[in-house]
Amino acid sequence: MGRTLAEKVWDDHVVRRVEGEPDLLFIDLHLLHEVTSPQAFDGLRKAGRAVRRTDLTIATEDHNTPTLAIDKPIADPVSRTQLETLRKNCADFGVRLHPLGDVEQGVVHVVGPQLGLTQPGTTVVCGDSHTSTHGAFGALAFGIGTSQVEHVLATQTLPMAPFRTMAVTVNGELPADVTAKDLILAVIARIGTGGGQGYVIEYRGEAIEKLSMEARMTVCNMSIEAGARAGMIAPDDTTFAYLAGRPHAPRDAEWDEAVAYWRTLRTDADARFDHEVVIDAAGLAPFVTWGTNPGQGAPLSQSVPAPGSFSDPSAQLAAEQALEYMGLSAGQPLREVAVDTVFVGSCTNGRIEDLRSAAEVLRGRSLASGVRMLVVPGSVRVALQAVEEGLDKVFTEAGAEWRHAGCSMCLGMNPDQLAPGERSASTSNRNFEGRQGKGGRTHLVSPQVAAATAVLGHLASPADLSDVPEPAGV
Amino acid sequence: MEAFTTHTGRVVPLRRSNVDTDQIIPAHWLKKVTRDGFEDGLFEAWRRDPEFVLNKPAHHGGTVLVAGPDFGTGSSREHAVWALQNYGFKAVLSSRFADIFRGNSLKNGLLTVVLPQPVIERLWELSETDPATEVTVDLVTRTVTAPGVAEEFTLDENARWRLLEGLDDISLTLQNESHIAEFEAARPSFLPRTLRV
Numbered sequence: 006m007g008r009t010l011a012e013k014v015w016d017d018h019v020v021r022r023v024e025g026e027p028d029l030l031f032i033d034l035h036l037l038h039e040v041t042s043p044q045a046f047d048g049l050r051k052a053g054r055a056v057r058r059t060d061l062t063i064a065t066e067d068h069n070t071p072t073l074a075i076d077k078p079i080a081d082p083v084s085r086t087q088l089e090t091l092r093k094n095c096a097d098f099g100v101r102l103h104p105l106g107d108v109e110q111g112v113v114h115v116v117g118p119q120l121g122l123t124q125p126g127t128t129v130v131c132g133d134s135h136t137s138t139h140g141a142f143g144a145l146a147f148g149i150g151t152s153q154v155e156h157v158l159a160t161q162t163l164p165m166a167p168f169r170t171m172a173v174t175v176n177g178e179l180p181a182d183v184t185a186k187d188l189i190l191a192v193i194a195r196i197g198t199g200g201g202q203g204y205v206i207e208y209r210g211e212a213i214e215k216l217s218m219e220a221r222m223t224v225c226n227m228s229i230e231a232g233a234r235a236g237m238i239a240p241d242d243t244t245f246a247y248l249a250g251r252p253h254a255p256r257d258a259e260w261d262e263a264v265a266y267w268r269t270l271r272t273d274a275d276a277r278f279d280h281e282v283v284i285d286a287a288g289l290a291p292f293v294t295w296g297t298n299p300g301q302g303a304p305l306s307q308s309v310p311a312p313g314s315f316s317d318p319s320a321q322l323a324a325e326q327a328l329e330y331m332g333l334s335a336g337q338p339l340r341e342v343a344v345d346t347v348f349v350g351s352c353t354n355g356r357i358e359d360l361r362s363a364a365e366v367l368r369g370r371s372l373a374s375g376v377r378m379l380v381v382p383g384s385v386r387v388a389l390q391a392v393e394e395g396l397d398k399v400f401t402e403a404g405a406e407w408r409h410a411g412c413s414m415c416l417g418m419n420p421d422q423l424a425p426g427e428r429s430a431s432t433s434n435r436n437f438e439g440r441q442g443k444g445g446r447t448h449l450v451s452p453q454v455a456a457a458t459a460v461l462g463h464l465a466s467p468a469d470l471s472d473v474p475e476p477a478g479v
Numbered sequence: 480m481e482a483f484t485t486h487t488g489r490v491v492p493l494r495r496s497n498v499d500t501d502q503i504i505p506a507h508w509l510k511k512v513t514r515d516g517f518e519d520g521l522f523e524a525w526r527r528d529p530e531f532v533l534n535k536p537a538h539h540g541g542t543v544l545v546a547g548p549d550f551g552t553g554s555s556r557e558h559a560v561w562a563l564q565n566y567g568f569k570a571v572l573s574s575r576f577a578d579i580f581r582g583n584s585l586k587n588g589l590l591t592v593v594l595p596q597p598v599i600e601r602l603w604e605l606s607e608t609d610p611a612t613e614v615t616v617d618l619v620t621r622t623v624t625a626p627g628v629a630e631e632f633t634l635d636e637n638a639r640w641r642l643l644e645g646l647d648d649i650s651l652t653l654q655n656e657s658h659i660a661e662f663e664a665a666r667p668s669f670l671p672r673t674l675r676v
């Protein structure tokens with residue numbers, strides 16, 4: 006019988022297979038950041054161990070870093086200690102680090118792909134659940150805990166119990182106003198936050214093949230929000246074109262050798278998935294969340310659902326608790342939900358295409374009164390590109406704040422936070438209680454919806470801007 | 480890692496589904512660089528509510544957390560496991576756990592047990608009626624017992640063995656040194672390296 010893409014990559018990385026034990030897998034790329042690594046380096050020190058493969062390891066600072074006045078010492082002493090700890094650990098153990106202020110600094114899942122380190126058919130890990138992002142290249146990429154970070158540092162391998170495989174096939178073409186973010190939010194609402202548990206999801210079908218690399222990253226990024234360990238998309242010419250010429254992409258004869266291998270990374274016609282979900286792209290629409298987990302979402306044109314409309318009692322209870330926390334009532338049209346904050350950024354939607362599409366909506370318009378908007382590029386490189394294209398001006402002229410790269414309000418570990426009761430439209434990936442600040446309320450949206458919402462002051466899509474110019478052939 | 484064989488303790492009933500790791504330990508606690516001292520951050524937001532189960536004196540000292548489905552979703556932070564352990568929990572029972580959380584818990588010796596939802600409900604009722612009710616989680620016989628409850632559970636044999644013996648994964652893996660070295664020698668040269676170019 007044929008094999009799926011995930012199974013092929015897995016098989017190519019088995020260091021040792023013993024009946025009754027998890028497979029020992031080799032890890033091609035290990036990404037580190039300041040939050041989940043200190044206790045791992047500490048463990049190495051205590052055991053007198055070294056980092057086995059510093060040449061397969063790279064670190065960046067993202068979660069704690071400020072997005073304003075980055076040349077000043079970090080005000081919060083605890084954040085500062087964590088960054089200093091990473092710097093010391095990387096220096097002591099010989100790990101390459103891109104600290105705050107470096108031109109390659111940024112959110113770890115934006116940095117890996119833009120350097121060309123994330124490649125098809127590789128295994129990628131990071132002490133961060135959104136490592137699933139890298140699956141957009143046909144890599145088997147998954148988040149790990151700190152004990153596993155230590156394990157990979159020491160051995161460059163991980164014992165892993167096998168995954169099950171799920172296909173999410175998106176047939177047909179996405180309507181013009183529907184983005185990768187709307188697509189993945191709809192998938193999560195459909196399969197639920199636990200629906201992907203134990204699975205590696207492969208996204209396939211015409212609508213997926215047509216997505217750009219950046220849009221594919223948005224889709225794979227949120228696989229974890231459906232509970233899946235990883236998301237993957239088979240590499241194709243779009244993937245190869247994105248990689249060609251990047252600093253760490255193979256060159257010359259090695260490029261040809263690599264592409265020949267990458268072309269074999271497709272699910273065989275006779276392979277079987279453990280579970281299959283089919284979605285019709287034409288039926289999708291701009292999508293937003295109304296609750297406190299990413300599965301609690303609905304098309305923007307609908308209303309906040311009544312908890313009683315869910316048949317499962319625990320879903321009913323969860324909806325009741327969510328509406329109370331979110332300060333919403335059943336039946337309220339989603340378009341009438343007013344926000345005070347808009348956040349564009351994160352490893353889900355902080356890449357250049359995301360900034361372009363938000364800027365396109367904002368160009369020549371201004372923010373509704375009382376709305377603050379933060380635009381936080383996913384990396385310094387993204388920021389530089391945006392400045393070159395004049396996007397920063399579009400944002401600031403509309404009244405938005407143009408900030409330095411980092412995770413920022415995605416999780417509010419730095420000063421970028423919601424105050425209690427404040428409500429955001431956010432292009433990030435998690436709407437958990439308090440995620441963006443204690444008592445803060447989050448609606449997950451696409452960059453286009455974020456920008457239109459900023460202009461109107463309530464959840465909206467570009468189509469709601471009556472003076473909307475025809476999109477210029479995108 | 481401390482070995483886990485069997486544990487008897489009082490139940491703390493957490494009637495919530497989808498308890499994500501941001502609820503278990505909020506992000507601002509993640510700035511610490513140690514593995515201990517997280518107990519005050521456990522369920523920090525909910526603990527401001529005097530009615531929250533951890534604030535009820537009758538449930539103080541409980542060591543077995545019994546939670547709704549999809550416990551531990553969201554971020555991969557191992558701090559969630561440390562916070563539960565720092566607070567004093569030895570085992571967590573739920574009908575479904577998020578994968579990364581489950582992996583993290585078993586690596587740290589916090590036993591996570593999957594039980595059918597009706598058994599979870601029964602344990603909730605027992606401890607809400609009489610908070611002194613004790614439950615025994617026995618990894619040797621793979622059973623959970625409480626008054627009127629005797630339920631077997633499954634756990635991957637390998638994970639169970641490591642827990643029972645309190646074995647350290649890294650030392651076990653390093654016994655495969657020759658296999659790792661052999662694999663490394665055979666990797667194609669086109670694969671990426673992080674060395675500066």
Ligand code: SF4
Binds near residue numbers: 067114133353415
């Ligand atoms: S941007 Fe958000 S989701 Fe992505 S790595 Fe940073 S904190 Fe995590």
